[in-house]
Amino acid sequence: MYEVIWHGRGGQGVVVAAQILAEAAYLEGYKGVTSAPTFGPERRGAPLTASTKISREPIRTFAQIETADTAVVLDASILKVVDVFSSLKSGGFIILNTPLSAEDLAVPGCFNIAVVNASAIALSRHLIKEDAPIVNTPLLGAFARATALVSLESIETIFKKKLPAGVVTGNILTLRDAFEKTSVKAAV
Amino acid sequence: MTDIQIVTGNQAAAIGAMLCQVQVVSAYPITPQTSLTETLSRFIEQGQLKAEYVRVESEHSALSVCIAASSVGARAFTSTSSHGLLYMHEQLHWAAGSRLPIVLCCVNRGVGAPWSIFNDQQDAIAQRDTGWIQIYCRNNQEIIDTLIQAYRIAEAVYVPVMVCYDGFVLSHTMMPIEVPEAEAVKDFLPPYKPHTILSPDEPRNINPVTFPWRRYDDRGVLCDGYMELRYKLQTALENSAASIIAANDFFADAFGRNHGGMLWSYRMEDAEVALTSMGSMATEATTAADILRDKGIKAGVVGIRVFRPFPKEAVRIALNKAKAILVFEKDISYGYEGALCTDLKAALYSTDIRVPVHNYIAGLGGRDVKPRELVEASEDSLKIIASGIREPKTTWINCFTG
Amino acid sequence: MTKKDDNISAMCRPAIGEAGKTGDWRDKRPTIDHNKCIPFIKKKPACFLCWLYCPDGVITATIPISIDLDYCKGCGICAEECPAKAIAMINEEGKDD
Numbered sequence: 001m002y003e004v005i006w007h008g009r010g011g012q013g014v015v016v017a018a019q020i021l022a023e024a025a026y027l028e029g030y031k032g033v034t035s036a037p038t039f040g041p042e043r044r045g046a047p048l049t050a051s052t053k054i055s056r057e058p059i060r061t062f063a064q065i066e067t068a069d070t071a072v073v074l075d076a077s078i079l080k081v082v083d084v085f086s087s088l089k090s091g092g093f094i095i096l097n098t099p100l101s102a103e104d105l106a107v108p109g110c111f112n113i114a115v116v117n118a119s120a121i122a123l124s125r126h127l128i129k130e131d132a133p134i135v136n137t138p139l140l141g142a143f144a145r146a147t148a149l150v151s152l153e154s155i156e157t158i159f160k161k162k163l164p165a166g167v168v169t170g171n172i173l174t175l176r177d178a179f180e181k182t183s184v185k186a187a188v
Numbered sequence: 189m190t191d192i193q194i195v196t197g198n199q200a201a202a203i204g205a206m207l208c209q210v211q212v213v214s215a216y217p218i219t220p221q222t223s224l225t226e227t228l229s230r231f232i233e234q235g236q237l238k239a240e241y242v243r244v245e246s247e248h249s250a251l252s253v254c255i256a257a258s259s260v261g262a263r264a265f266t267s268t269s270s271h272g273l274l275y276m277h278e279q280l281h282w283a284a285g286s287r288l289p290i291v292l293c294c295v296n297r298g299v300g301a302p303w304s305i306f307n308d309q310q311d312a313i314a315q316r317d318t319g320w321i322q323i324y325c326r327n328n329q330e331i332i333d334t335l336i337q338a339y340r341i342a343e344a345v346y347v348p349v350m351v352c353y354d355g356f357v358l359s360h361t362m363m364p365i366e367v368p369e370a371e372a373v374k375d376f377l378p379p380y381k382p383h384t385i386l387s388p389d390e391p392r393n394i395n396p397v398t399f400p401w402r403r404y405d406d407r408g409v410l411c412d413g414y415m416e417l418r419y420k421l422q423t424a425l426e427n428s429a430a431s432i433i434a435a436n437d438f439f440a441d442a443f444g445r446n447h448g449g450m451l452w453s454y455r456m457e458d459a460e461v462a463l464t465s466m467g468s469m470a471t472e473a474t475t476a477a478d479i480l481r482d483k484g485i486k487a488g489v490v491g492i493r494v495f496r497p498f499p500k501e502a503v504r505i506a507l508n509k510a511k512a513i514l515v516f517e518k519d520i521s522y523g524y525e526g527a528l529c530t531d532l533k534a535a536l537y538s539t540d541i542r543v544p545v546h547n548y549i550a551g552l553g554g555r556d557v558k559p560r561e562l563v564e565a566s567e568d569s570l571k572i573i574a575s576g577i578r579e580p581k582t583t584w585i586n587c588f589t590g
Numbered sequence: 591m592t593k594k595d596d597n598i599s600a601m602c603r604p605a606i607g608e609a610g611k612t613g614d615w616r617d618k619r620p621t622i623d624h625n626k627c628i629p630f631i632k633k634k635p636a637c638f639l640c641w642l643y644c645p646d647g648v649i650t651a652t653i654p655i656s657i658d659l660d661y662c663k664g665c666g667i668c669a670e671e672c673p674a675k676a677i678a679m680i681n682e683e684g685k686d687d
Contacts, residue, residue: 034362039554061475061558
């Protein structure tokens with residue numbers, strides 16, 4: 001089973017990203033997918049997580065993820081307040097929204113790193129909601145690039161199914177843009 | 189074409205209620221049930237479901253509305269959690285005593301004090317003796333399928349059914365479900381025929397004061413007293429097992445999914461250690477059983493699906509070869525032990541099954557339950573049994589006990 | 591042979607005298623002076639507040655009204671409500687104040 005934890009702040013689309021990944025993975029033929037928010041009250045701006053589990057067989061555990069294969073961080077400021085690495089497997093992937101390059105990032109341990117300037121890409125495509133860039137879409141692109149677990153096509157299919165018709169194209173272009181601009185550095 | 193949707197437990201329940209073409213919905217929002225009733229109200233608002241959504245000021249009124257609606261022949265639905273269910277308590281008795289086939293989704297949540305919005309099954313277990321059939325679901329597929337079966341059962345035996353599923357763990361977790369076809373559900377569910385038609389042409393007073401004795405009515409019929417009516421309700425619950433199994437089997441034929449009827453077994457054929465539980469924790473137990481088997485311990489799972497009527501006969505058959513029975517549950521009957529454990533042991537009392545039964549309390553107030561923890565508990569139990577102790581104290585998993 | 595009660599929940603039909611003749615529970619009986627009664631004087635179906643308020647449904651909305659003393663329990667609500675003071679409550683024979 002492949003486990004993903006999404007880190008972000010309330011309002012950034014963490015839960016939706018976790019759902020879209022689950023649905024895209026199902027399209028890829030994974031019979032077992034689940035996605036769940038942090039159980040409990042939802043508070044805008046507060047750090048929160050959501051999870052996606054992906055498996056070839058139907059999933060028979062709903063327990064919270066202890067150590068994930070991949071951590072996706074929608075908001076780099078989270079790293080200062082949440083120990084993202086403590087819930088990440090050694091050798092796992094951290095995918096970050098940051099203007100920094102993977103080389104410039106110091107990570108405490110043996111992790112693969114993928115970086116994308118999701119905020120800038122979203123802004124350049126005018127993907128803005130309530131004055132803030134929509135960062136979950138570019139990070140889905142980065143996830144596809146970094147892990148190769150799901151294809152862009154599958155994610156785009158889910159966009160077409162779930163999003164209002166008027167915003168589908170913008171999201172698809174952002175997704176593809178982020179996929180191209182994601183840089184990956186393998187664990188040492 | 190198969191319609192697979194990736195949905196939360198609450199969405200699954202809302203789609204299920206829509207497929208059952210419920211005619212009256214009355215509910216009051218409470219975490220973690222809220223998104224179920226929100227989704228249903230949207231279906232009604234958008235015209236996907238032709239039903240009356242009656243807004244009320246409390247759960248007590250929500251169930252009262254369903255009682256009234258069901259009395260005049262409408263298929264009625266409500267849902268709640270925790271304190272909402274407790275607030276319905278009186279009306280739960282009224283619904284069952286009036287023999288109304290209402291279906292209620294209980295999205296299981298712990299009960300205060302202190303406040304908790306998180307999952308355990310204390311709310312539903314506390315309503316055990318209200319005369320409702322109680323069915324616990326292990327995943328979102330079972331939620332939608334059980335809801336559809338629930339109306340068929342309820343309307344066959346005139347007993348209300350509580351469909352219970354774990355708050356957040358299932359209610360807010362998305363997973364793929366197969367959504368049954370609307371036409372097929374219509375065929376599966378014949379229209380509801382109320383046992384009493386209230387009509388101005390033949391006026392009646394329902395639920396008048398009954399006396400400790402039986403009495404003749406104006407037509408010379410010797411009418412039941414309170415105790416006869418209680419006996420009829422008890423008999424209906426006992427006999428409902430047949431309808432529950434029939435609904436399960438008929439559903440399996442029609443839709444290709446068999447949820448086991450009263451209970452289900454996982455890898456029990458040669459199992460020496462039987463893990464038993466209800467709801468989502470029974471699903472965790474199947475993963476735990478796999479891990480135990482990898483370690484060379486022959487483990488299996490008996491998932492109790494129906495808690496009332498208690499599956500006495502089915503439990504005896506399912507556990508007949510086990511050498512140790514471990515009961516994991518998310519409730520506690522204060523001053524004794526978990527409610528499931530007590531009932532399970534009672535079911536085995538007059539049989540030759542004389543194996544140790546160990547009780548584990550887990551996951552109260554939303555504390556996460558991991559398969560690994562069920563594995564560790566099972567290994568502990570085996571060590572305790574090997575050391576010659578038959579009945580250790582009830583163990584609280586992953587709880588600081590000083 | 592006694593007929594079996596087939597109902598699965600408790601119910602009863604409206605019927606006269608299910609609890610026996612309750613008129614003998616009465617301490618005081620209502621007596622009506624028709625010459626004060628509004629529908630009787632006007633020869634029109636009017637008022638009938640006694641009929642409306644009677645908790646036992648033993649008063650008829652007819653001209654003149656009539657009171658079924660087999661079941662009237664003597665509560666006096668009709669006398670209290672009558673705007674024309676046409677109904678008086680008088681002691682039953684053999685029952686003291």
